[in-house]
Amino acid sequence: MAVTGLRIGVVGGSIAGCAAAIAGARAGADVTVHERSGAALQDRGFGIVIPPSLHRELVTGGYLGPDMPTTPVATRIWLTRVSGGRSSRELARQEAPVTSCNWGLLWRALRANVGESVYRRGLPVDSVGRTPSGRALIRTEDGEQEYDIVVGADGHRSVTRGLIAPNVRPVPAGYLVWRGTIPLSALRDHPKPLELLRSSWITLGFPGGHGVFYLIPGTVPGSRLLAYAIYGFPPKPTESQVPVSTAYVRYIAEEHFPAEWADIVARGEHAAQALHPVADFVVPRAAEPPFLLAGDAASVTRPHTASGAVKALGDALCLERALRGSSSAAEALVRYADERSAEGARLVELGRRLGRELVECTPDWPAMGPADVDAWSRGTLNGARSYLYGSMHRR
Ligand SMILES: Cc1cc2nc3c(=O)[nH]c(=O)nc-3n(C[C@H](O)[C@H](O)[C@H](O)COP(=O)(O)OP(=O)(O)OC[C@H]3O[C@@H](n4cnc5c(N)ncnc54)[C@H](O)[C@@H]3O)c2cc1C
Structure with a gap:
């Protein structure tokens, strides 16, 4: 049975953050994205490649519009x-x-599927923490917000990773x-x-x-x-x-x-x-309830694998499946961690071999x-x- 009525806070509103926000909303959660940057991220005009099968899955699943140029x-x-x-x-x-x-058009296509009121930009998350009852907290200059799940999608210098895997270094x-x-x-x-x-x-x-x-x-x-x-x-x-x-x-x-x-x-x-x-790194576990890590916050592989955005998008698809197939937030996060921790480690190992x-x-x-x-x-x-x-x- 799917867990319902969850509040999910997402730290970071780039590829991983927007995709996780879409995943949460599709699974019926009330999602808020906290993005530090006040500017649109679409101007990062770099190239990335993704597998055609993933692109099709994202279009069919409603993450990307069919009109995104490729x-x-x-x-x-x-x-x-x-x-x-x-x-x-x-x-x-x-x-x-x-x-x-x-990259910028991909971000724009994902962003278009995250509601305007859901996406708060221009305010960094200063820290994340736990309430005495075990819920997750996001702290910004505006105060504290409480959530059932916090997704750390805040990139390779993630503050969320700093809490759950403080010893991981690139x-x-x-x-x-x-x-x-x-x-x-x-x-x-x-x-x-x-x-x-x-x-x-x-x-x-x-x-x-x-x-x-x-x-x-x-x-x-x-x-x-x-x-x-x-x-x-x-x-x-x-x-x-x-x-x-x-x-x-x-x-x-x-x-x-x-x-x-x-x-x-x-x-x-x-x-x-x-x-x-x-550089590369990978966290031992991609989630520790009530926190989960997505995209570069969880692992960065050497770019020879062309898989950073691919993994971020796969993380979101996995999150949606885990939320739909679990009866509690904690169970969904354990499922997520079981699948995505292994994928992060696999890609880091592959990136090292390709780099060599x-x-x-x-x-x-x-x-x-x-x-x-x-x-x-x-x-x-x-x-x-x-x-x-x-x-x-x-x-
Ligand atoms: C040379 C190169 C080639 C690549 N090629 C490919 C490729 O072909 N295919 C592929 O799949 N991937 C590729 N990648 C990887 C891909 O670009 C990244 O993995 C992906 O963009 C990471 O997205 P992200 O959302 O996890 O992180 P980021 O894009 O870094 O986003 C993190 C977001 O969090 C925000 N943030 C950070 N801290 C805070 C805070 N405290 N409060 C609020 N917000 C915060 C930031 O402002 C940012 O918007 C490549 C990377 C490189 C370097």
Whole structure:
């Protein structure tokens, strides 16, 4: 029997927070979202990919409108620069369908399904706590609010996690990711890459790192942006005069990419750009009644898995199922923790394995062909599932 009449407070109103709010409301709870930022989050114009099956489930389930722009592609193409030259060589093609999204448009689509009065923004949650009777408290400048469940969807520096898993700390990978978007005008003189990108997403391997490229919808209807994530180590101080900044990605591209891809990254006017140290962590339990953690608050995996938003959305679907299938809030949270703690740990482990093989100990890409890439993919996954390696799971 489904638990009814619950009050749920959500800390954070980004991807995980909006999705959890929709989940709670769909299961019949009275939900309030507390978002620190006063501004709309839709301007974070980065690219993310999600599995097409998850996208369909979210549309069918009423989390996303069918009109959210996406740029689905079915194929993954592996490229590298030829040995001793500057031209590009295709190593392999794999069937690996992804639904590419603009992070901001995804947020906007979720936000549209969270009622206006439910979403309180511009006021940070200072702390969370418990009442003497064991209910959850959210404290803001405006006072205290009592809830049956508090969802910590407040990102990788979560105050909610600080209460239930205070000893969990991010583990640095030692390398960096440059992430950004480039207007399609940067591809004007590069018809070949543009043709590949219309049907595929690209992994470009180089010694000590790799880049991922794919098209995403822009905010102007019908427009497209080129999204990228490029991974590599920062230079040792003696190795480079170029400071490690967002602009350093252009240096990496010049140094390692085939000429036309280097030109796209080096000359493109980056519409959005960020530099993050890569790190990960996972909480031992994703819920401790009356609190639960969702999205990056519960775990952050190295981005090679492309699964942070995917996990946040899966967390929400799980929360809805758990609330509908339980007779108390505590029972729902135990169910949630049983399922989602394991998924967080699995993804962190997979991210480490992918990071080792794609950045820390890269293979000799120019020496490889389709069979080598398939064998390398299988060896790297070591039995783990990842939608980014779709066809590897079917043979
Ligand atoms: C390079 C890179 C590539 C990625 N690619 C993908 C991909 O392809 N696919 C994918 O699924 N994921 C991807 N991700 C991960 C994904 O972007 C994140 O996991 C996801 O956006 C996290 O959402 P979230 O809501 O958990 O956290 P956040 O977006 O960080 O949101 C946390 C929210 O909580 C609010 N907040 C924080 N503290 C408080 C407080 N005290 N009070 C009130 N509000 C508070 C913040 O303002 C913010 O709005 C990628 C990440 C990186 C770095």
